[in-house]
Amino acid sequence: MTSPLQKKIKIHGPSVVTANRTSDGVVIWRTADHGWSTDLDDAAIVRDGETARALLTEATADDVGAVGPYIAPVTIADNGTVLPGNLREQIRNTGVTIELPAQV
Amino acid sequence: MPLVKNGAVVADDFITVADDAQLPGDAPALISATRFLADPEALIxxxxxxxxxxxxxxxxxxxxxxxxxxxxxxxxFPTFRDGRAHSQARLLRERYGFRGELRATGQVLRDQFTFLVRNGFDAFDAKKPSDAAAFNEATHRYTEFYQPTGDGHLSALQLRKQRHKVAAG
Amino acid sequence: MYAYDEIDRAIVSERVDEFRDQVRRRLSGELTEDEFKSLRLMNGVYLQLHAYMFRVAIPYGTLSSAQLRKLAHVARTYDRGYGHFTTRQNIQFNWIALKDLPDALADLAEVGIHAMQTSGNCTRNVTADQWAGVVPGEIEDARVWAEILRQHTALHPEFSFLPRKFKFAITASDHDRAAIKIHDVGLRLRKNDAGETGFEVLVGGGLGRSPFIGKTIKPFVRGRDILSYVEAILRVYNQYGRRDNIYKARIKILVHELGIDKFAAEVEEEWKQIAEGPLTLDDEMIEDIRARFIYPDYAKLSDSPEELTKAKADPAFAMWLDNSAAPHKQPGYAIVTLSLKPVGGPPGDATAEQMDAIADLADKYSFGEIRVGHEQNLALPHVAKRDLPALWAALDKIGVATPNINHVSDIIACPGLDYCSLANARSIPIAQELSRRFADPATGRLIGRLHINISGCINACGHHHVGHIGILGVEKNDQEVYQITIGGRADEEAKLGELIGPAVPYDQVADVIEDIVEAYLALRERPEELFVDTVKRLGVEPFKERVYATR
Structure with a gap:
């Protein structure tokens, strides 16, 4: 199987690298200082395929700390806020779109 | 890849011989199925x-x-997730009466050791040294089994029946 | 319910220790994620969008009150206070941390519950009719055989790394509540002419990307031979099932590609070699399992007690009774279904508080036993009819007495994109909106039996193919759209639904379903003709015309 890292990476617009934390599964984003954050605002933003590949390569190397890193699209609001680029990423960022049963 | 037999890491007596290489004169040799089937009687x-x-x-x-x-x-086992050789092992042991060394090769990990032993393997090309070292621990983790295989353990159903007999005197 | 003996307890607790060691090795980096993934899946641990998801087996849908309380404890201690009952008699916890999982498993093991093989490419939880053992007219209690199969398939050394997942379901009634025709192996208990108990064996059913209805591979296999016969099926599958393409790896594809006759011949040949071997069951072995099932000591009670007659004067009670209580084989008793489909709620979810309360009610009114059905509802299987009014009041108080069983708002839905990493679209909000549209119980009654099944992706955990109305969420240009099928069913006349027209966007799904239901009400010959029968009689066209005419 070809690893995604060996394929040419194409991104359309600003992107981040995201994964889930190994110990508890919490959503995390790769930061510019080679770590992870649970806050999308801290994520390193990449804008071209080569930088995206470098960030993903570095993230994938942390197999102990993170599970299943991948490149996800984001949009940048006028005020600079980073927003998830699709519904799936929005749900990962802000949680389920329904009320949780235990809160009803 | 440490070879585990009888619970210990041992040297491999067999020389793995490529299809185009000469067989050693008087040493144990391990060859491919293709080579073997080309002239089985002579080779054996x-x-x-x-x-x-x-x-x-x-x-x-x-x-x-x-x-x-x-x-x-x-x-x-090209990967440990490909379980075809588990069936082959049971057939060799339980149907075709093979009594020689049955070796698991490929991606052989600690977490399969119990299954492999139950299916009749008695030699293990462990992928990781740490798994080879943990062989005894891993294969003694389970004390009861639900299924009968050729490994001599009674299945749960057989064991319960036997216990009833003992209880009934 | 089945009470574990020391052998069962040893195996489950040894499995917990093994998994604890596997988690330790994963967290320390000794195991890579690639290696660990299969191992965690084989113990019911997925990684979803927000967290790990933990799927616990409820074999053949039978729980004791102590077990249900322990599930509530897990929800409260390690998760966010609720659990989700699935279409395969499992419960899922959505927010559990990997590091806590070994402790949660150890807690569950105390009451004889495990998560073995609730995922992964192995034999999965063995499911059965949730009314087994209590419903009138069944051949015998299917759960005894389900337990024999559960044990045989648990940690099977040869079949733990199959080409793909493998699911068994068993029924012993003419009316199939276990959906056996959409399982890899479906077993229907029957008697042969000599009066021996055995099984009609079906193989190759399944939903997902390539849905198939199971076919009969052998009309009668004696009970004593069932393990060897199943072993033969699994051995043929393990060796010849495709491993080159995950979408073609299920046994249904092998059966389809070989043809049922060729596949049956392969199995027969293998079976000949192992029949009459160590897998043959004898009466003593079967009795041994049967004897570990605890059957209630029913009282001799009136079948129409005064308490019940009086209470029927309350129309709300009468409506619930008519909808949610079913006949029991024992006079004076009823099987009561608890709706986990409240108006506006996520289908199949129960809070820890509800689980605890239901466990208490089971102790008080149902000999401490609870059942879980594939429709994502619970049941109390042995309720004295005279207790029904009091039970209803108590169930209503905790929100599980919605009188919508088998009605349009009794929706099956997978977790969908709100939770699931495989999903393309959301399922739960669609179900919630539909349940609000059809909130009036009188409307549900007017419509009659109508199953809506929703899946958020082609993997079909919500069984959309076999819903009377099936809704499949797909993603198109980054938008959620939904394909709608009608005429499917999952019972003894199992059938795949037919597409009614182009996919519709998220916010139009409920309107379209309302139109379909209105079309049915206009098209049905008489009130007794069920939705699925009207579709059968008329085909998809008249529905398509009415629904899409104005769109």
């Missing part, structure tokens, strides 16, 4: 023990006629 008639690496996508029944004269059969 050598003076030294012979082993065959059998791929997991080839019917193991083809090897059955020589099962009693082979010293070693190596079955292959």
């Amino acid at each position: 008639g050598r003076n030294s023990p012979l082993g065959v690496i059998w791929p997991n996508n080839r019917n193991i029944a083809e090897l059955a006629p020589w099962a009693d004269r082979l010293a070693l059969i190596a079955l292959v």
